[in-house]
Amino acid sequence: MSVEITGKEAEGVRWDLVVIGSGTAGADAAVRAAQLGLKVLLIEKNRDRLGGTCVNVGCVPTKKLLYIADHYHELIKYLPSEGLVANAKLDVKAMFKAKDQLINQIIAWYVFRVFPSWGIRVLIGEARLRSPNSVRVGDSIIEARSILIATGSRPKIPPIRGIEEGLRSGFAITSDDFFSLDAIPESILIIGGGAIGVELGTLLHKLGSKVIIAEIMDRLLPTFTDPELGNYLANRVMREIYGIDVKVNTSVTEVDPSNKVVRLSNGESIKVDKVLVAVGRVPNTEGLNLEGVGVEVRNGAIVVDEHSRTNIPNIYAAGDVTGRYMLASVAKVQGIVAAENAAGLNSRIDYDLVPMVVFSDPEVASVGVVAGKDDPRYVVTKMPNAINYRAIAYNKPYGWTKIVADKVSKRIVGFHMIGPWASEIVNMAAIAIRKGLTLNEVKEWVFSHPVFTELFIDAVELSTGSNVYLPKR
Known part of the structure; x- marks a missing residue:
């Protein structure tokens, strides 16, 4: 070298x-x-x-x-x-x-x-x-x-009975170990429904594994402050589209490598080929x-x-x-x-507006303020991605794009999306939020067509009542 x-x-x-x-x-x-x-x-x-x-x-x-x-x-x-x-x-x-x-x-x-x-x-x-x-x-x-x-x-190793023995035997693997596999397991139970578990669960399902995800919290992606993202991902995507067995409010109580069995807090005993530990990092x-x-x-x-x-x-x-x-x-x-x-400069990092992304399919992205539709401080608009021509053409007409705007100033303050290219679109939304742009200012932008990034503009237009793709409510 x-x-x-x-x-x-x-x-x-x-x-x-x-x-x-x-x-x-x-x-x-x-x-x-x-x-x-x-x-x-x-x-x-x-x-x-x-x-x-x-x-x-x-x-x-x-x-x-x-x-x-x-x-x-x-x-x-x-x-x-x-x-x-x-x-x-x-x-x-x-x-x-x-x-x-x-x-x-x-x-x-x-x-x-x-x-x-x-x-x-x-x-x-x-x-x-x-x-x-x-x-x-x-x-x-x-x-x-x-x-x-x-x-x-x-990788963080949770205090589960049998987990250390499972890791030594190769029955259990960490997210780091995953990249050294020589075969895709026929079945796998993933401990943890955060970003790592969801991404690798998506990947393994598409490669042919029967996937089970056990998440101790009440939804997938529990660190994302908008609960709709994890709930939609679990119900509409993982369960309905992919057939992945998602178990929330469920912890793993024991890993039994000798019998290739995982025991859960709900009383189930599940036989699988591998266990993937994805409960975060330390x-x-x-x-x-x-x-x-x-x-x-x-x-x-x-x-x-x-x-x-x-x-x-x-x-x-x-x-x-x-x-x-x-x-x-x-x-x-x-x-x-x-x-x-x-080097003697006076630089700083701004932690106030950090985009959070999960590279599942569909992708998940979130930045800025989270608010419910009845919050009197904000205008909250959620648009279905099924109206996007490119999403339809690419067989990805699912998910939604949500805009949160201040009710008085109409400035965009939050963006939350589950859909194609969400990981890219969120950066555009973060710029709009950081610059304090209003719904009407962003609505004036002209984008190429048809592209996934129009989902941001379309959601903004829906917030102002000018979206031309949806039928009259």
């Missing part, structure tokens, strides 16, 4: 910024800091995890597998009756090889192109804070003017000597302010290790903010 450096070589350099962790937060921070003229060392504990969670076992490989699964599903379910008849056959090894090739391509781009161009050096080894201005890696002590901790997260703060240096940790996460700074002025933290949202989108901005402040 052209950018790699040994501990002894790193010892003799006075670094402006040492970044611990090479995921989204760490890598983006390293590049931004180098752009601002800082001398940057990036330390990664595991060579095979360069790129962190998002690149290796998160957003990137998930999107590749969902892309393949979507096409496979379309070829089986819809397209034969529309003129495209193919003998669709799933080659799991080839599919996972394509996923690995994508991961390697992205890592290589940074390691051999981006990092060298900015003079960033990479050290493979386990870092431990020695002081506010130094890091120990093996026998080497590395000095730094500023330090950024971006060590990411790992920050990687162990082994960093945070307590020795005095870095504040609360509920297992490093505490940071809006400048990505910890309670130690020259030590920053970014990404999942801060416990804030645990989204790559947030990690990126946190990392860049940290780098800019380490």
Whole structure:
């Protein structure tokens, strides 16, 4: 690796910024800091995890597998009756090889192109804070003017009887383990109905698995503040369209790997081929000597302010290790903010308007204010996506788009959607909300046609009484 450096070589350099962790937060921070003229060392504990969670076992490989699964599903379910008849056959090894090739391509781009161009050096080894201005890696002590901790997260393991034995035997797997499967299980029970469980449940269903989702809360996507999203996803999509067995208000009480049985709080015992643990992630703060240096940790996460700074002025933290949202989108901005402040700027991250997205099918997206239709402060309008011509043409005429506007000013303050391309459309809505645009101002926009993004405009038009696609009520 052209950018790699040994501990002894790193010892003799006075670094402006040492970044611990090479995921989204760490890598983006390293590049931004180098752009601002800082001398940057990036330390990664595991060579095979360069790129962190998002690149290796998160957003990137998930999107590749969902892309393949979507096409496979379309070829089986819809397209034969529309003129495209193919003998669709799933080659799991080839599919996972394509996923690995994508991961390697992205890592290589940074390691051999981006990092060298900015003079960033990479050290493979386990870092431990020695002081506010130094890091120990093996026998080497590395000095730094500023330090950024971006060590990411790992899957959370719930305290369920038999779960540890299940993980050791391979009967139970985490969301990280999923990406190392060599076959798609015929049946699987997913513990957790949050974003990870829903995305992987969608993926596995499309690849042929019989999927069961057990969620301890009263709906899917319990962290999304609009309950209609999770309820529609569970009832209309998962149960009715896909035939996925969704069990809410249900916890797993025991995992029995010997008999391949899962026992639930409702008294059921279910025999499955695999159990997938998807109950969230926990920050990687162990082994960093945070307590020795005095870095504040609360509920297992490093505490940071809006400048990505910890309670130690020259030590920053970014990404999942801060416990804030645990989204790559947030990690990126946190990392860049940290780098800019380490370079003497006064940058900050705004947590007030963070789009939340789930890459299921249909996709789910939410940003801004959540309100019920009877809330006197807001105008709440929900439009069916079935009127969108492209959604119809693409066999995705389901879901809805909801706009929340202030009743007095008519400014758009919330957007919630379950439907095609929701992950893209939510960003447009977030811009409108951030800019304080009114319903009438957005209604004047001209979009290309027919496109999925018209769903946003159509919902706005419905809010003003000018939507031309729906019959008279």
